[in-house]
Amino acid sequence: MSLSAEHDDPMEFLIAGFMVRDRLDPETLSRWRAAFHAEVKRRGGVLGDHYVTAIAKSVLAEITERATRRFRDLLVPGVREFADEDVIEELEVALSDILALALKKIEER
Amino acid sequence: MIDDETIATTAEILLLAGFNKQRLSQLEHAEVVVRLGPNKWPLVATIKALFADARRRSSEYSEAKARFERLKAERERLKLMKEGGEVCYTRELDEFGLAVYAAHVKFYGPLAARIGGRDLALRRLAQKELDIAQQGLSDEMKRLGEAIKEGKEP
Numbered sequence: 002m003s004l005s006a007e008h009d010d011p012m013e014f015l016i017a018g019f020m021v022r023d024r025l026d027p028e029t030l031s032r033w034r035a036a037f038h039a040e041v042k043r044r045g046g047v048l049g050d051h052y053v054t055a056i057a058k059s060v061l062a063e064i065t066e067r068a069t070r071r072f073r074d075l076l077v078p079g080v081r082e083f084a085d086e087d088v089i090e091e092l093e094v095a096l097s098d099i100l101a102l103a104l105k106k107i108e109e110r
Numbered sequence: 111m112i113d114d115e116t117i118a119t120t121a122e123i124l125l126l127a128g129f130n131k132q133r134l135s136q137l138e139h140a141e142v143v144v145r146l147g148p149n150k151w152p153l154v155a156t157i158k159a160l161f162a163d164a165r166r167r168s169s170e171y172s173e174a175k176a177r178f179e180r181l182k183a184e185r186e187r188l189k190l191m192k193e194g195g196e197v198c199y200t201r202e203l204d205e206f207g208l209a210v211y212a213a214h215v216k217f218y219g220p221l222a223a224r225i226g227g228r229d230l231a232l233r234r235l236a237q238k239e240l241d242i243a244q245q246g247l248s249d250e251m252k253r254l255g256e257a258i259k260e261g262k263e264p
Contacts, residue, residue: 017250022211024248029255034204048188051197061207065214075246079239080225084232088225095224099217106210 011040012067015060019068037064054110062107069100117146118153127160137163218244 018025018033025033037060041047046056073096081089118126124134137143142163143156191197222240226233 014251014254017247017254019211020215021244021248021251022208023215024244025251029251032255037204037207038200047200048184048191048197050200051188051192052200052203053191054196054198054203057198057203061203061210065210069214072243072247075243076239079242080236083235084225088232092221092225095217095221099214102217103210103214106213110206 011036011043012064015040015064016068016071019064020072037061058107058110062104065103065107066100069096069103072096112153114152114154116153118151118156119149120145120151122153123151123156126157
């Protein structure tokens with residue numbers, strides 16, 4: 002799958018960055034934070050130096066969900082080349098569990 | 111009979127406008143009103159100018175007051191939302207986002223073991239695919255970052 006698909010979606014930068022946050026240099030991390038802020042603002046969730054929690058959380062949840070899906074789309078075709086359907090199914094379940102835990106953490110904040 | 115030519119004294123203008131000399135002098139310096147000579151004011155033009163100035167000041171005051179009221183309402187709204195836990199500081203959410211990321215990615219480490227089980231060769235292959243997927247995202251991030259640096263939207 003080409004990662005350059007949907008190039009003009011402002012969420013793409015946030016999605017790609019979420020899964021590799023520890024690999025980002027300070028400048029790119031700063032841009033990622035600014036992009037997150039801009040997205041929350043675009044959705045009406047910025048009040049001065051505060052976020053409307055529900056809106057900011059919904060952005061974070063969407064990033065997490067789409068980033069996991071993106072990661073899955075990158076991972077599964079490669080794994081499929083050497084693994085059978087049971088392994089793929091196990092992988093899908095594992096990714097789904099990981100996502101569910103993250104979304105639960107966001108929801109419970 | 112009063113007309114455009116009617117001349118008034120300073121005392122008459124002060125009486126009609128309800129100003130003191132100092133205020134009238136300020137308005138004269140601001141060129142709001144113009145006297146014709148010592149103790150000589152064009153009555154109609156001066157009164158018209160004073161009304162026009164008063165209306166303008168009133169409008170400015172109303173706008174400033176409306177702005178103040180709006181800011182006050184926003185502060186009150188924010189205060190209520192804070193009390194209700196509906197808002198949080200941006201830095202708190204940023205820290206929370208980092209915590210979500212950390213909690214999320216820690217599960218990717220054991221993913222190869224979960225896929226491969228006891229089959230070490232399968233584990234290695236799975237780990238390789240995990241690395242490729244992560245590298246793909248890193249490359250994309252780099253590309254998007256460069257696009258931003260060059261002034262293009264990602």
